[in-house]
Amino acid sequence: MAKTIFEKHSQGRFGYTLPKLDVQGDINSCIPEKFQRKGELPLPEVSELDVMRHFIELSHLNHFIEKGFYPLGSCTMKYNPKINETLVRNAGFMDVHPMQPQCTVQGALELLYELQNDLAEISGMADVTLQPVAGAQGEFTGLKVIHAYHKFNGNHHKRKIILPDSAHGTNPASCTLAGFEVIELKSNEKGKVDIEELKSLISDDVAGFMLTNPNTLGLFESQVEKIAELIHSVDGLMYMDGANLNALLGIVQPGKIGFDVMHFNLHKTFSTPHGGGGPGSGPVGVREDLVKFLPVPMVRKNDDGTFYLDCSHSDTSIGKVHSHYGNFSQNVRAWIYIKMLGAEGLREVSRNAIINANYIMHKLNKYFHVQYDEHCMHEFVADGSWQKKLYDDPDKQIKTLDIAKRLLDKGFHAPTVYFPLIIHEAMMIEPTETESKETLDMFINAMIEIASEAKENPELLKDAPFTTPVRRLDDVRAVKVLDVKFQDYMKIKEED
Amino acid sequence: MPFISNTDKERKEMLEAIGVARFEELLVNIPEKLRLTQPLKLDEPLSELEVTRRINCIAAKNRHSEAMNSFMGAGVYDHFIPAAVDHIIIRPEFLTAYTPYQAEVSQGTLQFIYEFQTLICELTGMEIANAGMYDGASAAAEALLMASRHTRKEKVILAGTLHPRFYDVIRSYTEDVGLELVIAPVKKGATDLDELAKLIDKDTAGVLVQTPNYYGCLEDMQKIDELVHAQKKALLIAAVDPISLNVLNSPAEYHADIVVGEGQALGNKMNYGGPLFGFFASSFSLQRSMPGRIVGGTLDLDGKRGYALTLQTREQHIRRAKATSNICSNQSLACLAATVYMCLMGRKGLREIAEQSTIKAHYLAEKIGKLNGFEIAFDQPFFKEFTVKTPIPAKELIDKLVEKDILAGVNLAETGMKNGLLIAVTEKKTKAQMDELVKALEEVNNG
Numbered sequence: 001m002a003k004t005i006f007e008k009h010s011q012g013r014f015g016y017t018l019p020k021l022d023v024q025g026d027i028n029s030c031i032p033e034k035f036q037r038k039g040e041l042p043l044p045e046v047s048e049l050d051v052m053r054h055f056i057e058l059s060h061l062n063h064f065i066e067k068g069f070y071p072l073g074s075c076t077m078k079y080n081p082k083i084n085e086t087l088v089r090n091a092g093f094m095d096v097h098p099m100q101p102q103c104t105v106q107g108a109l110e111l112l113y114e115l116q117n118d119l120a121e122i123s124g125m126a127d128v129t130l131q132p133v134a135g136a137q138g139e140f141t142g143l144k145v146i147h148a149y150h151k152f153n154g155n156h157h158k159r160k161i162i163l164p165d166s167a168h169g170t171n172p173a174s175c176t177l178a179g180f181e182v183i184e185l186k187s188n189e190k191g192k193v194d195i196e197e198l199k200s201l202i203s204d205d206v207a208g209f210m211l212t213n214p215n216t217l218g219l220f221e222s223q224v225e226k227i228a229e230l231i232h233s234v235d236g237l238m239y240m241d242g243a244n245l246n247a248l249l250g251i252v253q254p255g256k257i258g259f260d261v262m263h264f265n266l267h268k269t270f271s272t273p274h275g276g277g278g279p280g281s282g283p284v285g286v287r288e289d290l291v292k293f294l295p296v297p298m299v300r301k302n303d304d305g306t307f308y309l310d311c312s313h314s315d316t317s318i319g320k321v322h323s324h325y326g327n328f329s330q331n332v333r334a335w336i337y338i339k340m341l342g343a344e345g346l347r348e349v350s351r352n353a354i355i356n357a358n359y360i361m362h363k364l365n366k367y368f369h370v371q372y373d374e375h376c377m378h379e380f381v382a383d384g385s386w387q388k389k390l391y392d393d394p395d396k397q398i399k400t401l402d403i404a405k406r407l408l409d410k411g412f413h414a415p416t417v418y419f420p421l422i423i424h425e426a427m428m429i430e431p432t433e434t435e436s437k438e439t440l441d442m443f444i445n446a447m448i449e450i451a452s453e454a455k456e457n458p459e460l461l462k463d464a465p466f467t468t469p470v471r472r473l474d475d476v477r478a479v480k481v482l483d484v485k486f487q488d489y490m491k492i493k494e495e496d
Numbered sequence: 497m498p499f500i501s502n503t504d505k506e507r508k509e510m511l512e513a514i515g516v517a518r519f520e521e522l523l524v525n526i527p528e529k530l531r532l533t534q535p536l537k538l539d540e541p542l543s544e545l546e547v548t549r550r551i552n553c554i555a556a557k558n559r560h561s562e563a564m565n566s567f568m569g570a571g572v573y574d575h576f577i578p579a580a581v582d583h584i585i586i587r588p589e590f591l592t593a594y595t596p597y598q599a600e601v602s603q604g605t606l607q608f609i610y611e612f613q614t615l616i617c618e619l620t621g622m623e624i625a626n627a628g629m630y631d632g633a634s635a636a637a638e639a640l641l642m643a644s645r646h647t648r649k650e651k652v653i654l655a656g657t658l659h660p661r662f663y664d665v666i667r668s669y670t671e672d673v674g675l676e677l678v679i680a681p682v683k684k685g686a687t688d689l690d691e692l693a694k695l696i697d698k699d700t701a702g703v704l705v706q707t708p709n710y711y712g713c714l715e716d717m718q719k720i721d722e723l724v725h726a727q728k729k730a731l732l733i734a735a736v737d738p739i740s741l742n743v744l745n746s747p748a749e750y751h752a753d754i755v756v757g758e759g760q761a762l763g764n765k766m767n768y769g770g771p772l773f774g775f776f777a778s779s780f781s782l783q784r785s786m787p788g789r790i791v792g793g794t795l796d797l798d799g800k801r802g803y804a805l806t807l808q809t810r811e812q813h814i815r816r817a818k819a820t821s822n823i824c825s826n827q828s829l830a831c832l833a834a835t836v837y838m839c840l841m842g843r844k845g846l847r848e849i850a851e852q853s854t855i856k857a858h859y860l861a862e863k864i865g866k867l868n869g870f871e872i873a874f875d876q877p878f879f880k881e882f883t884v885k886t887p888i889p890a891k892e893l894i895d896k897l898v899e900k901d902i903l904a905g906v907n908l909a910e911t912g913m914k915n916g917l918l919i920a921v922t923e924k925k926t927k928a929q930m931d932e933l934v935k936a937l938e939e940v941n942n943g
Contacts, residue, residue, distance in 0.1 A: 001603065001607070001800060001801045001802055002603075002607060004607070004610070004611055004614075005611055005839050006611070006614065013842070014840075014841070014842050014844050014845055015578065015580065015839070015840035015841070015842065015845075016576075016578050016840050016841050016842075016845045018576065018845070018848055018849070018852070018923060019926070021851075021852050021855060021856075022926060022927040023855060023856055023859040023927050023930075024859070025855040025858055025859060026855065027743060027851050027854060027855065029858075030854050030855060030857075030858040030877075031714075031743060031744070031854060031877055031879070032877050034718065035714050035744055035745060035877055036743060036744065036745065037741065037742070037743060037744055037745055037746055037749070038745070038746075038749060040843060040847075041618060041619065041741075041742055041843045041846065041847065042618045042843070043615065043618055043619075043838060043839075043841075043842055043843040043846060044839055044842060044843075045842040045843060045844065046839055046840075046842065048578070048580055048840060051580060051836060051839045051840050052580060052583070052584075054839070055584045055608070055836060056584075056587075058603070058604040058607050058608055059584075059587050059589035059590060059604050060589065060604065061601075061602075061603035061604040061607070062589045062590065062593045062601065062602055062603070062604035062605055063593065063594075063598070063601035063602065064588050064589050064590075064591070064592045064593040065588065065592035065593075066588040066592060067588075067589075070594060072594060075594060077594060078499075079499055080591070080592050081498070081499055083544050083547065083548070085586055085591070086548075087547070087548060087551045087552075089582075090551070090552065090555040091555075091560050091562045091563070092554075092555030092556055092557075092558040092560055093555055093558065093767060093768065094560075094765040094766070094767055095560035095561045095562045095574065095765065095766060096558050096559075096560045096561075096766060096767070096768045097561065097566065097568035097572055097574070097766050097768070097769075097903065098572055098766070098768050098769025098770075099568060099570060099572075099769075099906050099907075100559070100568060100903060101894055101895060101898055101903075103895075103898065104558065104559040104564075104898060104903070105558050105559075105768065106557045106558070107554040107555055107556065107557030107558040108558050108768050110554055110557065111554050118538055121536055121537050121538060122536060122538075133630045133631070133770060133771070133827075134630060134823070134824075134825050135824075136812070136822045136823055136824050136825070137630060137634075137822075137823075139822065140822060144668065144672070147672055169811075169812040169813040169814070169815075169816050169819070169824070170812050170813075170822050170824050172812075172816040172817035173812035173815075173816060173817060173819040173821065173822035174822040175817060176673075176817045176818070176819070176822070177669070177672075177673065177821070177822050178672055179671075179672025179673050179674075180672075182816075182817045219525060220523075220525040220526050222525045222526065222527055224530070225527075225530070249536075250532060250535065250536050251523065251526070251531060251532060252526060252530055252531060252532060253532060256530075256532075257530045271499075273591045273592045273829075274592065274593065274594050274595065275590070275591060275592075275593075275827075275828050275829030275830075275832075276590055276593040276594070276595065276596060276602070276605035276828040276829060276832070277594075277595040277596065277605070277627070277789070277825045277826045277827075277828035278628075278771075278825035278826055278827040278828050278829065278830070279770070279771035279773075279825075279827045279828075279829060279830055280825055295668075318668055319664050319665075319667055319668040320633075320661065320664040320665050320668060321634070321665060321668055321669075322630065322631055322633065322634070322665065322770065322772075323571065323572075323631045323632065323633045323659075323661040323662070323665065323758070323769065323772060324572075324661070324768070324769025324770055324772070325768065325769055325770060326770050327770040327771045328767050328768040328769060328770040328771075329765075329767045329768075329770065329771060330770070330771065331770075332551075336547055336551060338538065339539060339541070339542050339547050339550065340498055340541055340542055340543075340544070340547050341497075341498065341541055342538050342539060342540055342541030342542075343535040343536040343537070343538045344497075344535065344541065345497055345498060345541050346536065346538070347535070347536075348497045348500060349500070351519055352497075352500050352502060352507070354519070354522055354523075355502075355507055355510050355511065355514075355519060355522070356502075356510070358510075358514045358522055359510040359513060359514055362513060362514045362515070363513065374524075374525065375514075375516075375521070375522045375523075375524055375525065377525075404598070405600070408598065408600055408601050413594070413598060413601060414598050419813075433499075433500050434499050434500060434501060435501065436501035436502055436506070437501075437502055437506045437509070437510060439501075463797070465600050468600040468601055469600070469601075469603045469802075470599070470600055470603055470796040470800055470801075470802035471600065471796040471797040471798055471800070472600065472796060472797050473599050473600070473794050473795070473796050473802050473803075473804045474794045474795050474796070474797075475794070475804055475806070477794045477795060478792040478793070478794035478804045478805075478806040479792070479806055479807060481794075482780075482783070482792060482806070482807075483792050483793035483794070484610070484613055484624050484625075484790055484791065484792050484793075484806070485610070485613050485614040485617045485623075485624070485625070486610075486611075486614040487614070487617070488793075489793050
């Protein structure tokens, strides 16, 4: 492995220059001694070239979109246009402070205003807040809105949120943070919401229902209207997790099919880069009567064409979830993407994403078990159950994890594995619209090769990967011998 | 169509392979009546050239710190950032990588996070840091939730000198899960320690104090440490400016149990307030209650060193409704910028930045304090930011100075100080720029 930057330290090196201090004074005359740090900071000392070599060395250890295919289900790892990166680096965006007078940020407000409106149109919602900075924070915000709605109506007893057992783990975690109790709904034999089961859970204390649509199996919940009717019958609200919105652009507006609240993942559907785990952006759209609960401020337009930050609904608002207006520069990227694609382009996104997914599913379903073998939307779930059955000996038995790790050897990222939880050995595959047929064919061939290796040479799977910068890592050791900073590592080394 | 590779011919081949004649056949599960019949009402698509012109036109309507003389701060600061930082974070290897769940092909991301955690521990003096949070405000909120989880108590005390945006976010994060927020009174720009002492009792889960506080003043953390830890279980949570830690006491020196803060000042542009990132560190004993992602070193099958996500049983993808938080990301790229920045600056550079900011801020404060009609609001030690009492409402003053291409600072009206102006000085400010502000303030007072 690459040495850490701390092992490259050489006393006296530095990687910066600064102008000389041009006023008189010294630190001791400014800050009383008792407030001053005792001793020197133990930070590394390295040159600019040391730093560049170090991080370039680290960069070579990553998989990333421009290097190869990322079939990660529900993650929508589409190509991130380069023009976004160029245009966000305008001083008129980068060097703007969030508390500047509004007359000095009219461009920023105009852009946010347009993005609010464009996302509202795409989703069929009345209005959108751009403040949440991640999908999970969007969920939290949307659930807070649901909570606020019920409190506003005096329905303090509405404390239960129903969600399917196929839901992403953030859904129940966000419910807890928003003060709700989670009721898990078992999916039916088709992998969808079981209407009869749902009926049995409906009661007056139900606050809402959280649904990913298409669901995490890549299947459109065709009974969504019926579900909404049941939930609305007890004044519950329908929340859509927008993780899979890439399947619906220009095809379905969630706000028009029964959903009252939803979040977007701009880092999935609207091409902002994942950055190795953020920054993302998780705007939330709501129906008309819920707008008053959205976080403050919203961006509004004056009659004279200028824009302003509106806090007039602060009495009913859930308050704030971010210090300022969310991840502004991610929102700029999403704005650019929507402006470049327009209505027709967005529909093409979903059309191509759906064709690509069905193509892979059709080519692979002879080699890997697909539980719900109907036309999928933008993703589907295969599983490793056929491969698992090949060997009885538990040491030899092939698991989905082995298939995933073998894919890494073939130059592909793994699919999302062991999720959704309702499919054992699940492999959730989402190609996105930006991948070409040749790439899909290469991936399909790699998967078929793995299926035959499983039969003929299972060790290749059990011991994979072989070609990656490191091989399988000892997760148990990572917990037992906790090494979360360089000083821990030095200590462990000494003890060894 | 932009960014889509396949052609009509290829789509046709794929549809044939699937066994359908038309794309619409794939939508069988979407009832007809749920489908859109009209195209979305969006602007006509723009080419790359057109969108560039449009965005440049929009950006030109913003005024920014490179073209104005800016003294804006309050948590988001315009510190110098070496060019090399951007050259690293724009690399697709970091920019377009996914969250490092497949560790074998994410060692680059995992190792920089490990290094980030180490650097945060070095800055704060704490034992364990996570991979980062959304912003300083949500990190502070999560710290209070953690304190409550750890102590099994519901009462948390917030210093009244806390950033109002921190307070807003804390309220949203805590109001529906039963936490009781108590605000400690303010006296002369700092926490009233006598009043704070009265509020802390056996039901207290934690006390959150920001230093430097919202008014720029340094809090007496040694004294607060004594007050908080007089209660056996109560935790001291410090919210700090990371740049300040190069001259001010490390939170470990005053026995903070949890340390959080807004990290933007470390190598990230202001970007109209986002992305920001929060840093989050604590003592080892609190590790199981910690929110967020943590990277640990370990060994691979061949005994070679590598990195992986660790202590994951706290997290939502495993623990679901019982997780320590719902967070499942870490503002990773902003943390990378901070990591590269801290490495470039090193111990000498960060110290120099902190010292220059301090000395310049004190130079400016002294000049303004001597102006007729102006007064330094609080007789307290400060770092790079201070509060001025203005002869006219701060809002009016700020608006007047915008006309002179000066962003004078942050209006403190919402804290009850209508004539309060918060002025921040970083190492980027020159003597000439500070003198320009002094002259402009003098002119305002002279009518």
